[in-house]
Amino acid sequence: MTLFLLSCKSSNKTSENNNGITSSNTKSTTWNQSYGGTDKSYDTQLLKMREKVASTFQSLEFKDKTTGKTMAYSLFVPKNYDKNKKYPLVLFMADASTVGKGAIAPLMQGYGGIIWATDESQAKHPSFVLVPSYKGPESTGKGMKTVVNDNWETTEEVDMTLRLLDLVVAEYNIDKNRLYTTGQSMGGMMSFYFNVKNPDLFAASLFVGSQWDITVLEPLAKKNFFYIVSAGDEKASKGMTEVGEMLTKKGVKFGEKEFSAKLPQAEQEQQIADLLSKNLSINFVKFTAKTVTPNEETKGGAEHMYSFDYAYKLEIVRDWLFKQSKK
Template sequence: MELSPDDTAAALWVTGQGSGTPPAAGSDSGSDDAGGSPGEGGPGVGDTTPGGTIVAAEATLIQTGTVTTAHGIHYPADGTARTADAVVNLIVDDFRQLSFSDPATGQTLRYNLFVPKNYDHRKSYPMVLFMHDASVVNVATEGPLVQGLGAVCWASPEDQARHESFVLAPEYGSVVIDDNYEPSTLFEATANLVRSVTHQYSIDRNRLYTTGQSMGAMMSLGLNISYPDLFAASFIVAGQWPQTQAAPLAREKLWILVSTDDTKAYPGEQAITEVIQDQGTQVSTALWDGMSTAAEFAADVRSMKSQRTPVNFAAFKTGTVVPSGSTTSAHMATWQIAYTIPGIRDWIMRQSL
C-alpha cells in the first residue's frame, strides 16, 4: 500500500490547521514574517512551542474487486481488511538521527545526517546544511525531513546520481533567530556542528553549502556574514537580513529565491541585493512564474546561469505561488516550490571555495 503525496488525508505532518496544511497566519512563518517577529505575533528567540507533529503512518484497505497480476493470476475480492504492519519512508529512512554536544556553547543539537550510500573514506564529498523554518521547532528529530523538501531533495537518488553528497539537517529545540537579528547560541553551535561532521567523515571543506527557508534562510545569511570562509555557496529561500550588515555577502556565491508577494522577505532581499551590487558584485535578476512546469523552470535556471554571475536573485511573480483556494501564505508557498527545481541545486553543487 502506498500513500499518495497528492492526498491531503495521507499527510503525516500535522500543524494547527490539520494534516498537511501550513500554520494559520500569525502562528509562525505561516504569516509573511520571514523570521517570526515577536512584535507581529510570531515566536521569538528561545521559544520552544512545538510547531507540528509527525503522525504514525497507518493504512488499511479492503479489496473490492478482482486483482489481476502481470502474469495473469486472478485474486478475487474477499472483503478482508488488511492493515500495513511495516512502513518504508523513502529517502527519509536513509538519514541517521544523531546528537551533537557542543563544548563551546554548552548546547546540544539533534540532527539528521545522510551519508552517501557508497561512501568511501578515500574519496572527498561535498555536504549540504539545511536549516528549517520556525514552524518545525521542537518536534521529533525527523521533522525537517518530513515537513518539506529542503533536506530530502539533495538526498534523492536522482540528485545523488549527479552529485554524491552528505546532507545535514539539524532539528532546533527553540527559535534560533527572529527579526531582532540577535541569534541564540544555537547559531554558533550550528557552525560547530558543521565543523564536527567534516572531521568525522571525508568531506571536502571547500565544498560545504548551506540552505534554509525563512528562519533557516536568515541563519544561512547570518552564517555567511559571521563565517565568510565556511560555505562555498548558499541557496537562500524566503529570508532576510539587515542591509546595514550585508556588505560581506558581496564576497559569497548566492542563489536567492523569494516571492514578490512576501511582504517582508522580498523587500529585505532586494535591499541586500542592492548592497551586494554597490560593492561591485555582479547580480543576475529575474521574475519567474511560480506556476511554471519543470521544463520552464529548467529554462529559467539556464537563462540565469548563462550570465555567469556569483549572485542570482529570482523572484516569483505576484499571484503565482499560492494555489487557488489555498490558505497558505506566499512566504511558505515559496519554499514548497523552491526545492523542486533541480537546476538550482546543480548550480550550488558546482561551486567551490
C-alpha cells in the first residue's frame, strides 16, 4: 500500500480529455485535503458527482458489541426501497488517505464510493452501497494512519467491518447471494483479506490498486473477480503478478488486458468487452504506465493514487459485478 497527497494549482482553462474527464480551471485552486485522496481539482465531472451523490447517503454509526467501539459509516438505500424485494449490496472501502477524516471522506475522495449510487447506476442496478470510515490506530510514524499494513497485519476495525455488514444485511432485505466487495489500496487489501477469512461471503470482488499476502490467497482460485492496477504501481503490479503465477500453477485460466487510461472511455469499455468475451471468472487489467497521472507525473506514488478512479469509471466492469451471484 502506497500513500501520497498532492496539491497543485489550476489555470484559467476548460478542456475535456479523451476519456471524458472535463477540466474546468476558472480560478486558482487546491484540492481539499480534508477528504484525503490526491489532487483531482481538474475533474469537474467528479466534483459535480460527489456534490450531488454524497448527500444521498445516510450518515450512521455502528456500535460494535464485540469491541465496545463505534464506527461511522455511510449507507445508500435505493430509492423507493421495497422491503418485499431483495437487493444486492456493494461494500466499498477507500484508501488510507481517508482514515481519521470522518464518514464523508471516503465518499468525497473519488468515484469509488459514489459511482454505484448515481441515478444512472441505480436505474440499471438498484442496490445498497455501504461505505465504512476508519479512525485508525496511532500514527504509523510517517504521519499516516491505516487499518492494514504491508506486513499483512490488520486492526480490529477490519473485522468490525464484517460485523457492520452483517448488521446491514439483517436490517434490510438484501440478497446474500449478491454481496460484492471492492476497495482501493488499503480498501483493496481489506477485500483480499475478507476473501481469505470468509471465502463464501461475496459473490464477486473488484480489487483496485492493492495486493495481499500471496501465501494465503489460494481461495481466490475459485472466486469471481476483477483485479485492476496501474503498470507503474510497483507494489500492486507485483501483487497481480504473484496472483497470476499462483493461478497458473493451479491450472486456473484468467483473462489479461493492458491499455492506456488516456484512451477515450468508449475504447476502454471495448477493451473490457473483448476481455469478457472469453467468459472467464477472473480478469486482470493494467493501465499502461504513465497514463493514469496528470502530465505523466510519476513521483511520490502518483501511479498508485491516480489509478483508482479510472478503474471505477469502467461501467462494463461494474455491470459485470452485478451479474455475479452465488446461485
